[in-house]
Amino acid sequence: MNPEIRVDRLLGEASRLLVRSLDATEARAEAEILLSATLGRARSWLFAFADAEVDAELAHQFRTLCERRAQGEPIAYLLGHREFWGMRLEVNACTLIPRHDTERLVELALERLPTDRPCQVLDLGTGSGAIALALASERPRARVLATDRSEGALEVARRNARALGLANVECVQSDWFDEVPRGLRFDLIVSNPPYIAEGDPHLGQGDCRHEPLSALVADAQGLSDLQTLVAQAPQWLTPGAWLLLEHGWDQAAAVRALLGASGLIDVASWQDLAGVDRVSGGRSAGD
Numbered sequence: 001m002n003p004e005i006r007v008d009r010l011l012g013e014a015s016r017l018l019v020r021s022l023d024a025t026e027a028r029a030e031a032e033i034l035l036s037a038t039l040g041r042a043r044s045w046l047f048a049f050a051d052a053e054v055d056a057e058l059a060h061q062f063r064t065l066c067e068r069r070a071q072g073e074p075i076a077y078l079l080g081h082r083e084f085w086g087m088r089l090e091v092n093a094c095t096l097i098p099r100h101d102t103e104r105l106v107e108l109a110l111e112r113l114p115t116d117r118p119c120q121v122l123d124l125g126t127g128s129g130a131i132a133l134a135l136a137s138e139r140p141r142a143r144v145l146a147t148d149r150s151e152g153a154l155e156v157a158r159r160n161a162r163a164l165g166l167a168n169v170e171c172v173q174s175d176w177f178d179e180v181p182r183g184l185r186f187d188l189i190v191s192n193p194p195y196i197a198e199g200d201p202h203l204g205q206g207d208c209r210h211e212p213l214s215a216l217v218a219d220a221q222g223l224s225d226l227q228t229l230v231a232q233a234p235q236w237l238t239p240g241a242w243l244l245l246e247h248g249w250d251q252a253a254a255v256r257a258l259l260g261a262s263g264l265i266d267v268a269s270w271q272d273l274a275g276v277d278r279v280s281g282g283r284s285a286g287d
C-alpha cells in the first residue's frame with residue numbers, strides 16, 4: 001500500500017495546490033470533481049472510500065490535471081464539459097464556456113416563443129450550441145438555425161445536438177448573416193456575440209485567459225459585432241418578432257440606442273440576477 005496515493009491524501013495534496021489560486025471551498029470542491037472524473041466515480045465514492053489506494057497511473061493523471069488547473073486552465077476544458085440549462089454540453093478550446101448569466105437570455109427567448117405551433121429561430125454565434133440547444137429542447141416544434149464563424153465550435157455544437165437527440169437544430173458556418181439562406185424569416189433572433197473591448201482587464205483574468213479571443217473581443221469598445229447584428233437583423237425578422245442580444249454590464253444604453261435607430265420597437269433591457277442590465281432587445285414593427 002502506498003499511502004501517498006490514497007484518495008484522502010491525493011485530495012489533501014490537490015486542495016493545498018489549488019488553494020493558491022482559489023478559495024478553500026472551491027479548491028476542495030474542484031479537487032473532488034477532478035478526482036471523481038479521473039477515477040470515473042461519483043464524488044460520494046471519494047468519501048466512502050477515502051482510504052482506498054488509487055492506481056499509480058490514475059494518480060499521475062489526476063496530479064497533472066491539478067497542475068494544469070493551478071496554472072489557470074478552466075476546469076470546464078479539463079473535464080471537457082459544462083452544465084448549461086440542465087444539459088451537459090461538451091466544450092473545448094474552440095468554444096466559449098457557456099455562462100449561467102446567458103440562461104437569462106434563454107428565459108427571455110422562451111417567453112417569446114410559441115409552445116403550440118412551429119416557429120423559426122436563429123442563434124448567431126452559437127459556440128457550443130448552448131442557447132440554440134436550450135431553446136430547441138424547450139420548444140420541440142421550433143426549427144433552430146445555429147451559426148458560427150468557427151468551424152471548430154460548430155463541430156462541438158453538432159456533437160452536442162446529436163448527444164442530446166435534438167434533431168431540430170441545424171448548425172451552419174457563417175459570418176453573422178452571410179450564409180443564412182435568403183428568403184428565410186425568423187420568429188426570434190438571439191445572440192450572445194463577442195462584446196469585450198480590446199485591452200479590457202477581464203481578458204487577463206479567470207477562464208477568459210484560455211478562451212478564444214474571437215469569442216470574446218469586438219472592436220469599437222466591444223460594440224462592433226452588436227452594431228452589425230442590430231443593423232442586419234430587422235430584415236430577417238417576421239412582423240412582430242424579437243431580436244434579443246446579450247451584452248456587457250455597461251453597454252445597455254448603447255445597445256438600446258442601436259436598436260431604436262434600426263427601427264425596432266418596444267426596445268428594452270432586462271437584468272441578470274445581480275440586477276445588471278445584460279440583455280437588450282426590440283421587436284419588428286412589421287410591414
Ligand SMILES: C[S@@+](CC[C@H](N)C(=O)[O-])C[C@H]1O[C@@H](n2cnc3c(N)ncnc32)[C@H](O)[C@@H]1O
Pocket residue numbers: 095096097098099102124125126127128129130131147148149150153174175176192193194195214215216225
Ligand atoms: C460570446 S461567444 C457565445 C457562444 C455561445 N452562444 C454561448 O453563449 O455560450 C460568441 C460566439 O460568436 C462567434 N463569432 C464571433 N464572430 C463571429 C462572426 N463574425 N460570425 C459568426 N460568429 C461569430 C464566436 O466564434 C463565438 O462562438
